[in-house]
Amino acid sequence: MPRVLIIEDDRAVREGVRLALRRQGHEVAAAATGEEGLEQLRSFRPDAVVLDLMLPGMPGLEVCRRIRAHDQVPIIMATARGDDTDIVVGLESGADDYVVKPVRARVLDARIRAVLRRVGGAADENGTARVEHHGDLVIDRAGLTVTHQGRPVALGPSELRLLLTLSASAGQVFSRQQLLEAVWEHSYHGDARLVDACVKRLRSKIGEPAGSPRYVHTVRGFGYRFGPR
Amino acid sequence: MPRALNGLRVRLVVAFTLVAVVATVTTGALTFREARTGVLQQSQDTVIEDFRHRVNTLVPNYRFPPDEADLQTFAADVSRGGRSQNWRVLVAYRQATATSETGDAFRELSPEMRESVRTRRATVFQRVTRDGHSALVVGMPVTFAGDYSTERPASGLEVYLTVPQREEQGYVDALVSAIERATVPALALAVLIALLAARGVLRPVRALRRATRSIAEGRLDTRLAVQGSDELADLSRTFNETAAALEGSVAELRRMEAGARRFAADVSHELRTPLAAMSAVTDVLDEDAAGLDEDTATAVRLISEETTKLAGLVDDLMEISRFDAGAAALHLDDIDLAESVRRTLATRGWPDTVRTSLPGPGELRGRVDPRRLDVIVANLVANALRHGAPPVRLGLREEHDPRAGRQAVIEVHDGGDGIPDDVLPQVFDRFYKSDSARVRSEGSGLGLAITTENVRLHGGTVRAANHPDGGAVFTVVLPLRPRGAGDRTTHTDEEDRP
Numbered sequence: 001m002p003r004v005l006i007i008e009d010d011r012a013v014r015e016g017v018r019l020a021l022r023r024q025g026h027e028v029a030a031a032a033t034g035e036e037g038l039e040q041l042r043s044f045r046p047d048a049v050v051l052d053l054m055l056p057g058m059p060g061l062e063v064c065r066r067i068r069a070h071d072q073v074p075i076i077m078a079t080a081r082g083d084d085t086d087i088v089v090g091l092e093s094g095a096d097d098y099v100v101k102p103v104r105a106r107v108l109d110a111r112i113r114a115v116l117r118r119v120g121g122a123a124d125e126n127g128t129a130r131v132e133h134h135g136d137l138v139i140d141r142a143g144l145t146v147t148h149q150g151r152p153v154a155l156g157p158s159e160l161r162l163l164l165t166l167s168a169s170a171g172q173v174f175s176r177q178q179l180l181e182a183v184w185e186h187s188y189h190g191d192a193r194l195v196d197a198c199v200k201r202l203r204s205k206i207g208e209p210a211g212s213p214r215y216v217h218t219v220r221g222f223g224y225r226f227g228p229r
Numbered sequence: 230m231p232r233a234l235n236g237l238r239v240r241l242v243v244a245f246t247l248v249a250v251v252a253t254v255t256t257g258a259l260t261f262r263e264a265r266t267g268v269l270q271q272s273q274d275t276v277i278e279d280f281r282h283r284v285n286t287l288v289p290n291y292r293f294p295p296d297e298a299d300l301q302t303f304a305a306d307v308s309r310g311g312r313s314q315n316w317r318v319l320v321a322y323r324q325a326t327a328t329s330e331t332g333d334a335f336r337e338l339s340p341e342m343r344e345s346v347r348t349r350r351a352t353v354f355q356r357v358t359r360d361g362h363s364a365l366v367v368g369m370p371v372t373f374a375g376d377y378s379t380e381r382p383a384s385g386l387e388v389y390l391t392v393p394q395r396e397e398q399g400y401v402d403a404l405v406s407a408i409e410r411a412t413v414p415a416l417a418l419a420v421l422i423a424l425l426a427a428r429g430v431l432r433p434v435r436a437l438r439r440a441t442r443s444i445a446e447g448r449l450d451t452r453l454a455v456q457g458s459d460e461l462a463d464l465s466r467t468f469n470e471t472a473a474a475l476e477g478s479v480a481e482l483r484r485m486e487a488g489a490r491r492f493a494a495d496v497s498h499e500l501r502t503p504l505a506a507m508s509a510v511t512d513v514l515d516e517d518a519a520g521l522d523e524d525t526a527t528a529v530r531l532i533s534e535e536t537t538k539l540a541g542l543v544d545d546l547m548e549i550s551r552f553d554a555g556a557a558a559l560h561l562d563d564i565d566l567a568e569s570v571r572r573t574l575a576t577r578g579w580p581d582t583v584r585t586s587l588p589g590p591g592e593l594r595g596r597v598d599p600r601r602l603d604v605i606v607a608n609l610v611a612n613a614l615r616h617g618a619p620p621v622r623l624g625l626r627e628e629h630d631p632r633a634g635r636q637a638v639i640e641v642h643d644g645g646d647g648i649p650d651d652v653l654p655q656v657f658d659r660f661y662k663s664d665s666a667r668v669r670s671e672g673s674g675l676g677l678a679i680t681t682e683n684v685r686l687h688g689g690t691v692r693a694a695n696h697p698d699g700g701a702v703f704t705v706v707l708p709l710r711p712r713g714a715g716d717r718t719t720h721t722d723e724e725d726r727p
Contacts, residue, residue, distance in 0.1 A: 010502050010505070010506065012502075012503065012506035013502060013505045013506040013509065015506070016505070016506035016507070016508075016509035016510045017505075017506075017509045019509070019510060019513060020509045020510055020512060022714055023512075023513050023516070078505075080498060080501045080502065080505070085556075099506040100502050100544075101502070101504070101508075102344050102501055102504040102505040102507070102508035102509075102540045102543070103505065103508060103509070103513045104508050104509070104511065104512060104537075104540075105508075105510070105511075105513070106512050108509075149561055175562070175563075175564070176599075177562070177564065177599065178561055191560075191600060192560050192599065192600070193560060221561075221562075221563040221596060222562075222563045223562075
């Protein structure tokens with residue numbers, strides 16, 4: 001039974017979402033502020049976090065950054081603002097997915113299950129567990145760990161899955177749409193911004209120099225390709 | 230260029246030149262006349278005075294009546310009086326004549342003049358021009374002096390004198406050439422001054438023209454520099470005041486418009502929070518409705534349905550206000566358009582209700598925003614299904630426009646009654662309902678407006694028409710830009726460009 005933490009300041013929304021998700025079979029905890037949410041994160045140890053962006057006191061983006069500082073739990077942002085900048089900033093601060101309010105419980109449930117699958121199903125699909133060396137980058141598909149120049153790299157579930165997907169077929173170009181389907185399991189027209197933001201985060205975590213990435217290359221007008229230069 | 234010929238500059242130059250010509254010619258002519266008269270008068274007075282004095286002095290030395298030899302000597306003596314002026318003298322007595330130079334035909338002397346001297350017994354003179362040289366001819370009858378009577382009987386002796394007026398001619402010629410020489414610089418000066426004046430007038434006029442154009446192009450803060458206090462400065466000042474008033478009005482309008490947009494955005498935004506709570510539980514209500522009594526179940530389902538619609542409407546409103554605020558950005562991606570359309574239909578559950586004619590896989594690729602293309606196609610098909618009738622046909626093809634280049638043309642054709650002609654221009658308006666009796670439609674009334682905005686963002690066009698065979702046809706033309714050209718995208722490919 002997945003454990004979900006909702007951080008949402010509006011009581012009606014909080015109660016509504018908690019009720020609906022509980023009916024979908026989740027174990028749900030709810031927090032009204034960012035500070036309370038960070039506290040519950042330690043005690044409740046959720047499998048996924050649904051985080052409102054507009055919170056009194058500590059804003060949602062700051063909460064997201066603090067969670068990401070020491071925890072790779074999947075984060076789904078629920079934003080009342082659907083503006084491009086809000087979404088992009090949210091995704092770049094470490095969220096794995098976002099939903100624009102109002103959202104139906106079933107959609108939210110599907111998104112939560114998708115990010116959870118991402119963590120569990122990140123292992124190599126063909127089952128041959130192995131350690132891959134790509135220059136300074138070492139990917140352990142069985143242990144789901146990544147090290148760069150000997151130092152472990154803490155990747156969020158989306159970043160990890162993106163890296164595993166790209167590196168599994170090094171040299172092959174993936175379109176944003178393909179990556180959306182492979183990593184985010186969006187069977188509908190998802191948002192290319194998810195891919196771009198995640199690639200940006202991944203690059204910064206594995207120490208890609210700005211302007212000349214060594215591992216994740218952009219294929220202009222098409223998508224991305226993995227391959228140590 | 231007729232404009233240049235009628236231009237202010239040419240008109241000013243012509244006017245100035247005309248004024249200068251009239252002024253110089255008039256002044257020149259008057260000066261010439263007065264000077265010429267003065268010069269000639271003075272010289273002839275002197276000549277006549279000298280001549281009379283000479284004759285009067287010499288006449289008493291001769292016998293009377295004179296014979297031929299006396300006449301000859303007399304003529305030679307008289308002519309000696311004008312050594313410097315080359316006097317030629319003819320003396321006549323009755324039928325006899327003698328000249329100072331032998332064999333002189335004395336053609337300057339006209340018979341009329343001779344007649345006049347003979348009959349009027351007075352000194353006469355005439356200016357004669359012969360072979361381009363002018364000369365003064367003076368005729369004088371010699372009279373006897375009577376001491377006690379005023380009667381001066383004629384002696385019958387006549388003396389004629391011809392003096393070439395070379396010097397006077399020279400004076401006059403010099404005068405003419407001086408006037409001629411003065412006219413050309415005066416004209417040149419007039420043209421120069423005209424050009425300067427034209428520039429002085431034209432510079433503010435040009436500045437005004439530039440400023441007007443600049444205002445027309447939307448730079449409402451354009452102002453002119455006001456110099457001096459003439460009419461042109463007044464005009465510039467008026468222009469500045471008008472521009473300031475215009476700028477003020479436009480700023481006020483923009484402020485009001487921005488306020489209205491912000492209000493729409495704020496309202497939609499405020500609606501989201503209660504709707505978020507309601508939307509979250511609609512599924513719960515739907516599930517539980519089955520176990521409730523009939524009236525409560527109907528009420529619960531109604532609430533659930535309306536909540537879903539309201540959520541859709543608020544979504545559309547937010548999308549529209551994002552377009553209005555200019556916050557909508559294109560995220561271009563190189564995609565297979567046919568595949569994208571197919572996916573749109575599949576995710577909406579429409580593959581069986583819509584007949585498609587699409588290019589094969591990989592045949593039509595282009596740089597578009599996939600999410601917005603999805604919205605465009607979905608809204609058009611939903612509109613056709615909702616307001617038209619089956620069969621709904623969707624066509625996608627590539628066209629090549631000589632000016633715009635490659636274009637994708639999407640056509641959605643329904644089998645309904647079509648759109649009344651008076652409604653056609655308004656179908657893309659927000660909340661426009663063709664059937665006024667039906668106050669609320671199934672959709673939000675914003676679908677086609679959102680489609681239009683999405684198409685416009687791509688730089689394309691969308692139009693509605695009635696098909697000759699019946700039914701409405703919505704046609705979207707999207708330009709397929711070459712890779713990387715004119716993107717307005719926030720993709721990361723911009724960041725690591727080599």
